[in-house]
Amino acid sequence: MSTIAASNLSDGSNAVGTDQIVATSPRAACGVDQMSTQTILYSFNISSIVDDGAGMTDFNFTTSMASADYLWIKSLDADNAPSYIAIATEYQDPRSASRAACQACSAHSFIQRTDQHNVDCIAIGDLA
Amino acid sequence: MTHLWDRLAEAKSRLAPVQSKYRVVFEDPSRPDDCAAILVPDPNFLAAALEGGILPPIETYLRDQNVPDGQPKEHPYAEPIGPMTEEEAVEFLIKKDISPRIWRDYNGNRCILRIVPVEAVPTDRSFRNAWKINQNTPEMEMVA
Numbered sequence: 001m002s003t004i005a006a007s008n009l010s011d012g013s014n015a016v017g018t019d020q021i022v023a024t025s026p027r028a029a030c031g032v033d034q035m036s037t038q039t040i041l042y043s044f045n046i047s048s049i050v051d052d053g054a055g056m057t058d059f060n061f062t063t064s065m066a067s068a069d070y071l072w073i074k075s076l077d078a079d080n081a082p083s084y085i086a087i088a089t090e091y092q093d094p095r096s097a098s099r100a101a102c103q104a105c106s107a108h109s110f111i112q113r114t115d116q117h118n119v120d121c122i123a124i125g126d127l128a
Numbered sequence: 129m130t131h132l133w134d135r136l137a138e139a140k141s142r143l144a145p146v147q148s149k150y151r152v153v154f155e156d157p158s159r160p161d162d163c164a165a166i167l168v169p170d171p172n173f174l175a176a177a178l179e180g181g182i183l184p185p186i187e188t189y190l191r192d193q194n195v196p197d198g199q200p201k202e203h204p205y206a207e208p209i210g211p212m213t214e215e216e217a218v219e220f221l222i223k224k225d226i227s228p229r230i231w232r233d234y235n236g237n238r239c240i241l242r243i244v245p246v247e248a249v250p251t252d253r254s255f256r257n258a259w260k261i262n263q264n265t266p267e268m269e270m271v272a
Binding site: 030038039040044046048049050051054063066067069097115128 | 131132133136137167168169172176183192193197200201224225246253
């Protein structure tokens with residue numbers, strides 16, 4: 001693997017420190033199809049997912065985050081249920097450095113969950 | 129020693145993902161009303177496990193479970209272990225990603241954890257939130 005060493009990136013007029021880029025780059029990512037048997041579509045730094053029920057998925061990280069304080073971004077492509085949204089939940093144990101959760105909920109009732117074709121999550125923060 | 133995250137990035141660039149032929153079905157005895165959960169091994173993780181020289185020993189993960197947030201953890205810089213079989217990799221995941229109260233500490237009569245072929249998991253998810261592990265047959269199957 002090759003390495004590019006630089007302290008700043010610039011487009012000629014604006015510059016940004018590479019430390020900011022490193023600090024804000026995703027540390028884990030995963031896309032899941034919850035229909036049928038839950039399937040991992042793509043992933044990085046994920047050891048497994050846990051199908052916890054309709055619309056509910058846990059994500060286990062191979063490399064833990066430094067703490068439970070990290071950015072956990074969820075989205076879903078609710079092609080068959082436009083009013084659905086993705087939210088983080090603590091329906092099992094609270095979010096930890098090594099695991100996070102996502103569930104596909106109705107925007108009108110967070111206890112109404114339905115499987116979705118594309119649930120995508122990324123984690124941004126410091127690694128252990 | 130290279131950080132585990134960097135080893136995973138390097139491995140992902142050269143190893144093809146491997147879909148597991150197993151799933152782990154389990155129930156949490158402390159939450160008897162919950163439905164059965166199904167653990168799905170990650171294809172990139174499985175590729176790294178089969179390759180060897182990437183993942184740390186499972187003991188480091190277990191020790192790190194007792195390390196408070198913000199404190200240095202052992203597993204990112206631990207010496208990697210050699211290649212595993214798929215069955216060993218699934219056992220590794222059970223210990224890493226499922227609570228010890230399920231795979232180690234439970235002493236009841238009910239079967240709360242089974243490793244099953246992926247074909248044994250129903251594809252029809254009707255009544256998914258009522259799924260439980262079938263206690264009446266030795267076959268690896270589930271009932272709603």
